[in-house]
Amino acid sequence: MTSLLYLLGGILLVAGAVFLLSGGIGLVRMPDAYNRIQAGTKATTLGTLLTLAGVACLRPDWALKLLLIGLFLLFTNPLSSQVLARAAHRVGVKQAPQTVIDRLEEDLGEKP
Amino acid sequence: MTANSETQPRARRIAVMFATLLLFWVMLMGRVTADVLIVGVMVSLAIALLFPSGLSFFTEFRATPKAFAAGIRYYGLFFKELVKSNLKLAAIVLSPSLPIKPGIVKVRTRLKSRMGRLMLANSISLTPGTLTVEMEGEWLYVHWVSVGSTDVEGATAEIVAGFERYLEVIYG
Structure with a gap:
């Protein structure tokens, strides 16, 4: 039973690390600030959650606290990236040339 | 408020x-x-x-059996979408041509409660290639890595509808 939990924990830790790696690569490869925030948010959320789940398998007595950390992460991570994206847009950070549409800019232009 | x-x-x-x-x-x-x-x-x-007016996890939560059922279904959908978005983003990031088509689209929500809107914005930020940039009343401005449709109705149907169905029952 214990060895099975250890195996599961290891698998979860590796999966989390893989997602975190993909997030890191995304940060480097994406063309502009907004796309980088996207890559950063999603990959780190799932990656960290999987890592926490892996740790919970290795140390079951920490499970409750890890669950709490996961919950806070789930709530604060998207919030912080939303605020970052909004701040970037407000100070006028340029978007990548591939960008097809910007409704927010259009609507801001209409207002006096 | x-x-x-x-x-x-x-x-x-x-x-x-x-x-x-x-x-x-x-x-x-x-x-x-x-x-x-x-x-x-x-x-x-x-x-x-x-801080009596602060938001907390169960603020405006409707404590009915229907809301609990919808809550469980919502988290099921949420984690499915989270995994899907990660796999999709990893595929985009790892492919040599970097096939993105970014843009900011405008969507509309029917949700009225503060907590419902917060949860919706958070869910959007964590699911396939979308990130909430700005919120103004019922309008949400969403950054989309690969834009599917640029008009309000199409984007709303693609981004918001799935979560809204459950959040409407939970928070209203």
């Missing part, structure tokens, strides 16, 4: 805030003993009385 939160009595909001804070405190301490409870009750009560 929306009309919904105004109609909720102050005492109920304080009670909900107090219960949520105490729950988190007990979870954080990991044991239920007299000293833990005394400190927890004192601090939770003080915070709940000082």
